[in-house]
Every structure is written in C-alpha cells, then in structure tokens.
Amino acid sequence: MGMTITEKILAKASGQQQVSPGENIWVKTNILLTHDVCGPGTIGIFKREFGEDAKVFDKDKVVIIPDHYIYTKDLASHRNVDTLRDFVKEQGITNFYDPGTESYAGVCHVALPQHGHVRPGEVIFGTDSHTCSHGALGAFSTGIGNTDAGFIMGTGTLLIKVPASMKFIFNNTLPNYCMAKDIILTIINDIGVDGATYRAMEFAGNAITALSVEERMTICNMAIEAGGKNGIIEPDQKTIEYVKTKSPDKEFECFTSDKDAEYFAIKEYDASAIEPIVALPHSPDNGKKASECSDWKLDRAYIGSCTGGKITDFIRAAEVLDGNKVTIDTFIVPATREVEKGFYTEEVNGKKLIEIFKESGCIDPAPPSCAACLGGPVDTFGRINNSEICISTTNRNFIGRMGSKSGKVILASPLTVAASAITGRITDPREIIG
Amino acid sequence: MSQIIKGKVFVVGDNIDTDQIIPAQYLTLVPTIKEEYKKLGSYAFAGLPDSYKKFIKDGEMETEYPIIIAGNNFGCGSSREHAPISLGAAGTQVVIAQSFARIFFRNSIATGEIYPIDIETRLVDDLKTGDMVSVDIDKCILKTEEKEYTLGDLGDAKTVIENGGLFGHARKTGMI
Numbered sequence A: 001m002g003m004t005i006t007e008k009i010l011a012k013a014s015g016q017q018q019v020s021p022g023e024n025i026w027v028k029t030n031i032l033l034t035h036d037v038c039g040p041g042t043i044g045i046f047k048r049e050f051g052e053d054a055k056v057f058d059k060d061k062v063v064i065i066p067d068h069y070i071y072t073k074d075l076a077s078h079r080n081v082d083t084l085r086d087f088v089k090e091q092g093i094t095n096f097y098d099p100g101t102e103s104y105a106g107v108c109h110v111a112l113p114q115h116g117h118v119r120p121g122e123v124i125f126g127t128d129s130h131t132c133s134h135g136a137l138g139a140f141s142t143g144i145g146n147t148d149a150g151f152i153m154g155t156g157t158l159l160i161k162v163p164a165s166m167k168f169i170f171n172n173t174l175p176n177y178c179m180a181k182d183i184i185l186t187i188i189n190d191i192g193v194d195g196a197t198y199r200a201m202e203f204a205g206n207a208i209t210a211l212s213v214e215e216r217m218t219i220c221n222m223a224i225e226a227g228g229k230n231g232i233i234e235p236d237q238k239t240i241e242y243v244k245t246k247s248p249d250k251e252f253e254c255f256t257s258d259k260d261a262e263y264f265a266i267k268e269y270d271a272s273a274i275e276p277i278v279a280l281p282h283s284p285d286n287g288k289k290a291s292e293c294s295d296w297k298l299d300r301a302y303i304g305s306c307t308g309g310k311i312t313d314f315i316r317a318a319e320v321l322d323g324n325k326v327t328i329d330t331f332i333v334p335a336t337r338e339v340e341k342g343f344y345t346e347e348v349n350g351k352k353l354i355e356i357f358k359e360s361g362c363i364d365p366a367p368p369s370c371a372a373c374l375g376g377p378v379d380t381f382g383r384i385n386n387s388e389i390c391i392s393t394t395n396r397n398f399i400g401r402m403g404s405k406s407g408k409v410i411l412a413s414p415l416t417v418a419a420s421a422i423t424g425r426i427t428d429p430r431e432i433i434g
Numbered sequence B: 001m002s003q004i005i006k007g008k009v010f011v012v013g014d015n016i017d018t019d020q021i022i023p024a025q026y027l028t029l030v031p032t033i034k035e036e037y038k039k040l041g042s043y044a045f046a047g048l049p050d051s052y053k054k055f056i057k058d059g060e061m062e063t064e065y066p067i068i069i070a071g072n073n074f075g076c077g078s079s080r081e082h083a084p085i086s087l088g089a090a091g092t093q094v095v096i097a098q099s100f101a102r103i104f105f106r107n108s109i110a111t112g113e114i115y116p117i118d119i120e121t122r123l124v125d126d127l128k129t130g131d132m133v134s135v136d137i138d139k140c141i142l143k144t145e146e147k148e149y150t151l152g153d154l155g156d157a158k159t160v161i162e163n164g165g166l167f168g169h170a171r172k173t174g175m176i
C-alpha cells in the first residue's frame, strides 16, 4: 500500500518499511528545539529523571534558541535564560543562540531553517506548538511538552502515534493581493480550530508550489491552529536550493506521497477565488472577508512573529505602506536578526524597507523576538495593556493572547494589516493597491 | 491518584485555550522548581473571562474543584506543559471534555498530572459549576445525584498516568 510523505518519514525514523495511521512507534529525532520558556522546565525534567550528571543524547542535535522574553526587565525571564546558558556550557551544546551576543537569532521557528537546522525527510521535535512550521521544507516536525522533550534529551527517541493525513490541494494562481496567510486562514475557517486534530495536514497543488519557501512556512506554521499534529509540503527544487544555501554540507532525503497513499480526507480549493480574509476575535476560525469588515475600527497594527515577521512579509507590507501614512500605532517586529538586516538591504520602489516604515509613520522597529505575539511581561513591546483592538500578522487571537483580557486581536495577512494601518479600520488591500 | 474522584465540578465552554488556562505572563515559572509549581497552580484558569466564577478563591493556592467539565477542543493552542501542570498543581484531578486538543492530551498523560477523559454527551449543558459528582476512572462512569453518564475509556493511557507519567511508565515497562 502507498504511503504519504508523513508516513514515509516516520517509517524511516522508526526503522520500518511501512507504518500506518494509528500505530504507536518509536522514532529517532534529528533535531530537538527548545527556547527560554520551555527550556528550563525541560532541563529540570531531564536532570530529575536521568540524573545531575547525565549527558544529552547528542550535543549537536539539541538546538536552543531563546526568543520569547528577551527585551524585558522581568527577573524570572533573565533567570531562565541564565539556566539555559549554564546548561549549554555544562553539556557543550553547539547550537545556542545567546541573547545579548553576536549569535542571538530571534524567533526560533524562523531562525531554525535560517541557520540550517531544517532538512527534508528529517524528524524535528520542539517544545513549542508552532514547531509544525518546519514541515514547509518537507520534514516531519511537531510540538511537544517538556516531559516529552526531557525524554528526547536523554534518549534521542520518542514514542508517537502515526497521524492519518488530510490533503489540502490549491490549484490555479493565487491573486497578487492575497498571501499564504489568506490560504491558511481560509482552511481554518473552513474546517474549524479542531478540524485536523491528531492529523497530518499536507498542502499541495500548483498554487502551493508557486509559493516561496518562506510563504510555505506561513501555511505550515498555522497547522496547529486547526489542531493538526504537523503541516507538510513535498520538497521541490526551491526547497532543495534553500536548504543547500543554509546547510551545504549536510545530506538529506526527499520524500513525496505515493499516488495510492490513503488520506483521511482530501479537500480541493480554487486558489484564484481566494479573497483577503481576517479572523475576528477570539478564534482563528472566525473568518470573514476583509472587504466585509470595514466597520471594524482599529487602535493598532502589529507586523511580526514566526507567522508574519519574515522578510517576505515585510516586503509585501512595505509595498502597501510606501507613499501612504499610517493612522494608528503600527508596531514592526522582525522575527530574526537576519530579517532585521533585510530592512536595510531589501528595497521596494527603489527605497529601503526601513525608510518606508519611517516615512509612513510606523513606530521604530523593535529588536527581533516574539515580543507581543503572546503578550508576555507587561513591559513587552506592543503588548496590549488595555482594551485596544489590534490587527496582527500573528497566529492566535485567543482572549488575552497579546496581553490584556479586554483587548481584541484580529488576524490577517501582512498586506491586509498594512492596508488597515493606513485607514484605521479593517481594509481589503485592494482598496490601497488597486 | 484515587480511582474514584468525588467533588464539585467547574464547568467551562468550547475551545478553552492554553492562554486561558495559564496566561503567558506566568510562563516564567518553572514547574520543576517546587515553589514555582505551587505558584503555577495558584494561577490556573487566570485567563478565563471575568464572566466565569473564580476557579481559585482570592488568597488561596488551590481550587475547590477537583473535576473540570468542558466542551470541545479543550487545551488548544500552545504546547506549554504549564497548562495541565497548573491544573494539577491547583488540585484538579480530572478534566472531562467532549474533545481535547492533541498536545494538551499528550502532556496530561506524559506528566501524569490529570486524567484527560472524553465523553460524547455534552455535559456542559447538563451540569453547572458547583454541582457534586463522582467519577469512577476504572469503570468509566460519572454519577450525579440523579443520573449516570458513560465516559470514554482512556485505554493504555490510563496505565501511563497510573505509573506516574511517561518516565514512570518507561521505567516500569523497561523502555529506559
């Protein structure tokens, strides 16, 4: 019987010829990712269970990227990063991106592929639910808790259930006023926040292959918002080129789904019919066409996070902002240092991105981190501290997600967020870019 | 954990996400440090809208509700293990929901903090916060004064929780 790409990767990682949905298997881990919020707890469990002198399963495969609570005066946050530093030293961990040093990277899910830790066919576990992002490069990648991560830290393996796959096919051309974010918000609106619980979400079709690698990451990033275990896209030439520039010396294997693979469900969409969509408070599946929400007045706009803080996101936002002025507070947070550098090198209409952000009246960009995407300590840049209504390129709009419980968050693409920043109400980007 | 859990229920709706169970500002607390574990418990459900009753009375560290009744997709959102841990640390022993988000379910079992049990009936409509019930984990039955409900069976996962979570289970079964 044929297998899906997800099943093939898991079969290889468990040393078997064939695996089927529902089976519990032990898989070998290629990368274990953790950060400042879950790292200290994971280390605590690792030590408690394996002993104070225990060694991690592989010092090159445990990747630690602090990113959540970096630019804050909060003491517990600093203590947690110190815990990571001590552990890295003690274990000789080779991939640590230390805040306040040259190696600091920023948001883990954008940094992980940028620093060459993601390859097709590999198995990645991370102590963060958006670890599903990395399926965009044809890997099996999923989020886990500290206990599971502590187990992997000691053994390099984890017992998991093979998920059944759902396939989402997008054919035809995605209109220029839409982005990958509109694709994934459309799916979530369609199937609901638990529409893919326990499932692998595989994205395919010529509209998906036409997307850049970064745009594909946006789609896989939000698989968890439909309850998915992993998001995945078959690797192609674009994937291979991306991976080879980031980690030229490493070998990898590309898998694709068999024609006779079995799917729990297959859904087909016409990409050319997609319209700019927003998810209204307080759920990512509360979708509505942006054009039908123009009566929603806004207090602020936020462009950032692992979903919408990549350089491609800022380039598209700058296309809308150029020559216009924002009328509400507009927060810009590059996901990583590399994205931040791009503000000074990438151009739109012959102007550097940083100039466009300045001229259009955005607040000076913050340094890279998760910042207000998940609220965080009260002094976090862009945090909702009162009852503000914020349109955002992030991935969750739960009650209190960006800070105060009385705030409201609306999710949208970078194009839609930029257009709305200009008018001060939810705005379909076509109103601005024609 | 006892096999028959008796006490008051706390009833919540659908899609209760991890930000409502434990808001992000408390994630700096590290659950493996004893005092911080307790403190995490005292913030359980701190992110629920104010329309809900208080899960933990002001000034107290633990809840009076050992049983949580929920709708669909309980625990969706982040992978933070702080979520099942905060509920467990607060003194909750079981969450009975129509369905669970995957990572929350997995974390509940891996930590052995709470039993995540599903049920087909929409209990949320039948019960209200403060009602007294008893839950028989082995027999998969929830009893109120008037009625009996059949619960989903945890199967293998029950053994993992009884063995104290993933590590206890891995040791008992010779996996590590």
Ligand code: SF4
Pocket (backbone or CB within 6 Å): A067, A068, A107, A108, A109, A128, A130, A304, A305, A306, A307, A369, A370, A373, A374, A394, A395
């Ligand atoms: S940017 Fe937001 S969603 Fe992404 S890892 Fe950071 S907090 Fe999580």
